[in-house]
Amino acid sequence: MSWLTTLNLSNNYLTGSIPDSVSKLGQLESLDLSHNALTGQIPRGLTKLTSLEAFSVAYNNLSGPTLDAQNQFGTFDNSSYEGNPNLCGPPLSQSCFPYHDTKLPSSPNEAGDHRSDESIDFLILFGSFSLFFVVSFWGFMAVLYFKRTWRFALFTLVDEFGDMIYVRFVLSVRKIRAAQRDN
Incomplete structure (x- = not known):
């Protein structure tokens, strides 16, 4: 079917991924796969379709990077990809790289900078949780120390719970x- 120029499969409840064999339709000028339930990434082979003038995969569940500005895909706008929250890359505003960096690191040092940023973020997160735990634990202990009725209520509850577990065992x-x- 290499003679096919228009393929409109929109609104057909299609599932699965876009087959790479679509790239063999060399004369294709219009490809509309919108409003289906397609998943996975957009096949890189579609860049072989050099006659493509209209393209839409809007409102599916596609993920990963778009076909950037490769060949004719640089002419398609946001509307070709909208409704796919997990797609990223140009022309969409969602970047495929951490920290919304739109280019790959050009040197190993830049890649290391991203890793050090991530480790700093992890340390801040871990430190925050640790501080929260320590303050909460000792705050609870202080309340139990000063509030005698709460201390007795807690110990009674723990004692009754222990007795219940023992009886069931x-x-x-x-x-x-x-x-x-x-037997």
């Missing part, structure tokens, strides 16, 4: 032993 063991004797 003993009853379970007796049921198991009784079942073994019956």
